[in-house]
Amino acid sequence: MRALEPIYQPMLLAGAPADADRVIEVRNPFSGALVGTVPQAEPRQIRAAFKAAARFRPKLSRRERSDILLGTARAIASDQDRLAQLITAETGLCLRDSLHETRRACDVWSFAAHALIQNDGEIYPGDIGGNPHQRRIFSMRTPLAGVIAAITPFNHPLNLVSHKLAPAIATNNRVVLKPSEQTPLTALALGRILREQGLPEGMLSIVTGTPHDLGDCVFTDEDAELVTFTGSVRVGHQIAERAGYRRLVLELGGNDPFIVLADADVDRAAHLAVQGAVRHSGQRCTAVKRALVVEELADHFAERALHHMRQLSTGDPSDPSVDLGTVISEDAAQLIARRVAGAVAAGARLLLGGEPRGAFCPPTLLDHVSPACELVAEETFGPVLPIIRCNNDVDEIVMMANATKFGLSAAICSNRLDHVTRLIEGLAVGSVNVWEVPGYRTELTPFGGIKQSGLGHKEGILEAMRSFTQVKTYSLPWP
Ligand code: NAD
Secondary structure, rough: OOOOOOEEEEEEEOOOOOOOOEEEEEEEEOOOOOOEEEEEEHHHHHHHHHHHHHHHHHHOHHHHHHHHHHHHHHHHHOHHHHHHHHHHHOOOOOHHHHHHHHHHHHHHHHHHHHHHOOOEEEEEEEEOOOOOOOEEEEEEEEEEEOEEEEEEEOOOOOOOHHHHHHHHHHHHOOOEEEEEOOHHHHHHHHHHHHHHHHOOOOHHHOOOOOOOHHHHHHHHOOOEEEEEEOOHHHHHHHHHHHOOOOEEEEOOOOOOOEEOOOOHHHHHHHHHHHHHHHHHHHHHOOOEEEEEHHHHHHHHHHHHHHHHHHHHOOOOOOOOOOOOOOOOHHHHHHHHHHHHHHHHHOEHHHHEOOOOEEOOOOOEEEEEOOOOOOOHHHHOOOOOEEEEEOOOOOHHHHHOOOOOOOEEEEEEEOHHHHHHHHHHHHOOOOEEEEEOOOOOOOOOEOOOOOHHHEEOOOOOHHHHHHHHHEEEEEEEOOO
8 A cells, every 4th residue: 555645743732733842753663754743832831731621621612512512423434444544654553443443433423422411410309318408409410620631552542532522522621631652642532533524622732742852741730631552551650640630541551351261162262362452452341361261171272263363364463364454663662572472481491483573473372370460460551462271260360360450351252151250240341242353332431440440530532521520419498
């Protein structure tokens, strides 16, 4: 496929294009070619973005907001090929994964448009309790008094940005967004679509820059009432320590187990495990990070997983027939390779894999992996499926699954309802899928982790709309 011409994209400061003295280069992880440049914002520009947002009071009716959201969904759908090419160019994800991302983003915008037309208030009777009053109490939801600061990671440059902006616009809030410096071009392309849909200028700023240059200013600004952050545990913890007295929503890393019990259809389970481990180059917070397989099935499971992994086509991510693109950078591929080597040194058998080439990390399968090694104790963000063999004992499997600091999602392959229900109850995670990859969800359903995988409200359109509003109650003397 023809390479895209390098583009320069200005930031959006209170809806208007803005430059800075310096720029950040965004390079294609596969080819190394320059995809484009964006401004390296200065802290004073971040301050100006929050000030402008704080001054602005959105007055959009529900109908007007719904029109903007639906128009955005339609614009993404009609421009999905170009957007997918841009995502592939700046992330190295294969075009199939990028197209999947655009369809998810369309859902986010259209579900938010539909969610906001529902009544979000409640009514309570007053004549209850020991001191009854002949009154009625009503609740209503209002936008935040302050500004939302949103920070997003590189791995879903359209969908996760949409998960911050769509519920914020649906609830008439103002946002200052800082997308990942590794993938800012897609976020700015979405910002342009929102302008074209008539989003009032004061409702959105998209500022670009590296954490090194921006420091804490995005999440410590005096006008930031709520910080919503999606990214790594390490940065999430830094934000939690420094953000001070304001609302926090932290959606952090995962280490999702894929559990295969003794009654499972092994081929079906192995196919799902491979899909869950390698799709999106294994760079989903909910990717399969370790398969916990009962010993009696493990040989067969490893053989079928190897078969399915060998079917994957690799190559230029912009080729629509390719199943697996690169990871985000050569450094990321090297880190994965070091962890794979560490697991092998600790006794694991490498069934498929090899040396990375630049940012391309080959699909990698390991068996007999020790739960203690870094590859599976930490979050390894790449197309790797480590098999950990375990005893056929549900309680022991729960303990193994829960034995990391993470608690995002999990998957189970079994038709034994008694075992499945014990696992669902015992797993310390935010969501569990039976006979599906751990990452399955709709954009509407609540989503988020526990333990070190998340803090505060969940995401998913409905939960995010709740977290971006205040509940106010009032009572009237007419019961
Ligand atoms: P990251 O934490 O390195 O960066 C995320 C964002 O934080 C980026 O915009 C980055 O510029 C910014 N940032 C980095 N250091 C900062 C600092 N010191 N101060 C302020 N901002 C800073 O994460 P990443 O590598 O971009 O993304 C991958 C991580 O995101 C993985 O751990 C993945 O599991 C996680 N993730 C979680 C979810 C979820 O919903 N739970 C979804 C997607 C990704």
